[in-house]
Amino acid sequence: xxxxxxxxxxxxxxxxxxxxxxxxxxxxxxxxxxxxxxxxxxxxxxxxxxxxxxxxxxxxxxxxxxxxxxxxxxxxxxxxxxxxxxxxxxxxxxxxxxxxxxxxxxxxxxxx
Amino acid sequence: xxxxxxxxxxxxxxxxxxxxxxxxxxxxxxxxxxxxxxxxxxxxxxxxxxxxxxxxxxxxxxxxxxxxxxxxxxxxxxxxxxxxxxxxxxxxxxxxxxxxxxxxxxxxxxxx
Numbered sequence: 001x002x003x004x005x006x007x008x009x010x011x012x013x014x015x016x017x018x019x020x021x022x023x024x025x026x027x028x029x030x031x032x033x034x035x036x037x038x039x040x041x042x043x044x045x046x047x048x049x050x051x052x053x054x055x056x057x058x059x060x061x062x063x064x065x066x067x068x069x070x071x072x073x074x075x076x077x078x079x080x081x082x083x084x085x086x087x088x089x090x091x092x093x094x095x096x097x098x099x100x101x102x103x104x105x106x107x108x109x110x111x112x
Numbered sequence: 113x114x115x116x117x118x119x120x121x122x123x124x125x126x127x128x129x130x131x132x133x134x135x136x137x138x139x140x141x142x143x144x145x146x147x148x149x150x151x152x153x154x155x156x157x158x159x160x161x162x163x164x165x166x167x168x169x170x171x172x173x174x175x176x177x178x179x180x181x182x183x184x185x186x187x188x189x190x191x192x193x194x195x196x197x198x199x200x201x202x203x204x205x206x207x208x209x210x211x212x213x214x215x216x217x218x219x220x221x222x223x224x
Contacts, residue, residue, distance in 0.1 A: 091156075103154075103156050
């Protein structure tokens with residue numbers, strides 16, 4: 001079974017620039033998650049989708065972060081404008097409903 | 113939400129059993145204990161979960177105390193590839209969906 005795919009794997013941008021990350025979940029997984037993992041910390045949930053609807057975005061900094069999941073499959077996470085403190089690994093995960101999460105390899109973002 | 117406490121780091125010799133403790137003294141009766149691990153530069157990987165009874169799968173065993181205030185993840189024969197950060201997580205309910213909150217975990221180093 002193919003795993004969760006993410007791209008790009010690495011991204012370097014300057015502060016105030018914008019950036020977008022893409023995630024393709026495991027086929028048939030209705031629930032999709034975006035996590036932010038700052039160096040030395042555990043992953044923090046940013047947003048959770050059930051199909052193409054948002055279930056939980058309480059931790060998403062909505063003034064600069066946005067996410068969408070069109071057609072209930074692929075998802076994109078955008079940051080505009082980026083700040084230095086956004087440097088982190090952005091992990092996408094998917095699951096059948098709210099069961100075991102399968103994580104992708106992540107996108108490492110560096111904001112200079 | 114129940115919180116967990118784990119030692120920040122542990123060492124283990126290759127081939128020996130690795131016993132990773134976790135305290136969750138405020139766990140509620142319907143909350144499960146989950147374990148994930150994260151190998152360097154990869155996304156977290158599900159290991160095992162349990163409610164009351166001890167559980168075993170091909171990766172590990174989970175021992176939960178009778179009062180459910182603590183648990184131990186056991187890797188029976190640790191290998192170098194088991195070097196990772198191990199997260200003990202208590203599953204919480206959020207708006208009807210099951211939310212996983214990651215702490216900082218235990219960094220396990222398996223040495224030859």
